[in-house]
Amino acid sequence: MTILRRRVIDNTIEDKILTGMIISTRFCRDIEKSYRKEYFSTIYAQIIAKWCIDYFRKYKECPSKKIQDIFYLEKQNLKEADAEIISAFLSRLSNEIEQAESFNEDYILDKGREYFKKRSLSITTDNIKALLELNKINDAEKEIQKYRDIAAKSSGWVDPFLEKEVK
Secondary structure, three states: OOOOOOOOOOOHHHHHHHHHHHHOHHHHHHHHOOOOHHHOOOHHHHHHHHHHHHHHHHHOOOOHHHHHHHHHHHHHHOOHHHHHHHHHHHHHHHHHHHHOOOOOHHHHHHHHHHHHHHHHHHHHHHHHHHHHHOOOHHHHHHHHHHHHHHHHHHHOOOOOOOHHHHO
16 A cells, blocks of 8 residues: 655745745845755746846846736746646735735845755755765765855855955
């Protein structure tokens, strides 16, 4: 007898991160450094986050209400099920924004960075385990180094002795 186990995914923090990416330019700027598509656990979150980051990188601002325009333009490139989920999410988000008094940007930014670190560690751990099972020790060590490089880039840490930082 086969037992299916379903992993319950709590998307609350991902939804809050997406909300920040949609409505706050400062949030986009600050989260962009640690953003990686694979840190989001659902396809719809990955798609919306990519739209937000692409928009931010091009126009230097958050998409805000323009996210609906982006959705309508990109809808034909999506699977029907993904388009329905994204449409429902954006509708729910629009209602929440209208009802909410404010978005706690600093708190969600901190929680978002923490969540991304956790996801990065989880992904790295899974990759290392898989590589070790295949007896690819050098590749497993490379995964560790890759994680260190990502952690250093996204931490905001600077070397105070570098000439560019002294200026």
